[in-house]
Amino acid sequence: MGTQLSDSHTQKFYSSHRWPGPEAIVSRKWAVRLRPYIDNGDLQFLDAGCGSGQYSLGMLAEYPAARGVAIDLSTSSLDDLRKSASRAGFEDRLEIECRSFSEPLGWDGRFDVVIANGSIHHSPNLHNSIRNIGRAMKVGGILGSMIYGDRSHARRYEVKEALQLMSGGDIELMHELYKSYEAKFGTWLDRTPRAVIRNAKNWINRRYARLMGKEEALGYDPRADHKKIFIDGYAAPIDVAISSLELREMLEVAGLDLCELLTMARPDSSQLPEGWCETWERLSEWDRIRVCELLTPEPTSFSFIARRL
Structure with missing residues (x-):
């Protein structure tokens, strides 16, 4: 699903619309999950599609001996990261480069950890991108990533296409049209399972809230986040969602083995229809x-941890 374009479209878009923004944010979410x-x-870690670097800063804060490389196509976001890293005293431990992971990186076997949170689904070729990321990992290295799942994003793509047609690509107009749509019909999540709605409506306010006491947000105003979520979810030029079948295929071509799927519940036998349990055990x-x-x-996404074989 989504629109397949090129890295140049993504670079132009996110250089004008920073993600998550210029605020000095340190997120230890992946640093804690991967421990x-x-x-x-x-x-050595790589933050692939780092944006303004919240996860790079979190890794450096959580692991004082770690060194990292942060890459992104958004020059403005990378400028924000350079300033944040300097303020935190991390500039000597973090390399920052404007480049794409949809092309070979030339860092074969370099990294112990790679974080690619919400970035692979904005690349023009998902298989090439995750293959390039896999090559940059050491054998036994760990990937922490989040990629959109197509089951719960189908409605969002319908709304996104309608907004793009109605606005002619004018993002300010698109945002105004979206607010009108939201006022009349609710969010796209209102047509998805209630658990998704509950979790996602909390997401905006908790995105930069403290995670187990491990996240810090300096100068952050959650009221300003509505437009950021809209920009990333409805205006981004490349935006692809996948199924678990595609996730499996992507990991296989990259030489990665799934360690943990963080966003999908595993039903026990009591939750299965009568007569399913015996077959379930053989799957x-x-x-x-x-x-x-x-x-x-x-789940609105596949958030997962995988290991390089």
């Missing part, structure tokens, strides 16, 4: 994931 998979804090892990996806399409 059970990290043996040594003296690590592979990926087949179970697919059944869960089809019967309980609650």
Whole structure:
């Protein structure tokens, strides 16, 4: 799903519309989630599609001996990151480069950890991108990533296409039209399962809130975030969502093995229809994931951890 264009469209768009923004934000979300998979804090990490660098800053704060490389196509976001890294005293531990991971990176086997949060689904070729990311990882290295899931994003794509047609691509007009749509019909989430609605409506306000005491937001105004969420969700030129079948294929071509899927519940036998349990026990892990996806399409994304084989 979504529109396949080129890196140049993404670069132009996100250089004009920073994500998540110029605020000095330090998010330790991935640093904390990946800790059970990290043996040594003296690590090398890559933040692929870093935006203004909230996860890079979080990794450097959580692992004082770590060194990292942050890459993105948005020059304005990278400028924000340089300023934030300097203020935090991290400039000597973080390389910052304007480049794409949809092309070979030339860093084969370099990184212990790669974070690609919400960036792969904005690339012109998902398979090439994750393959390039996989090549940059050491054997046994860990990837933490989030990619949109198509089951719960179908309605958003319908609304996005209508807004683009109505606005002629004018983002300010598109935002005004979206606010009118939202006032009359609610969000696209109002047509998805209630668990998704509940979680997503909380997401904007909690996005930069403290996560287990591990996130810091300096000078952040949550009221300003509505337009940022709109920009990223409805105006981005490249925006692709996948199924679990496609996720499996992507990991396989990249030489990665799924360690943990963070956004999908695993039903126990009491939640399955009568007569399903015996067959369920014979299914592979990926087949179970697919059944869960089809019967309980609650996650708005695939947030996962994978290891380089």
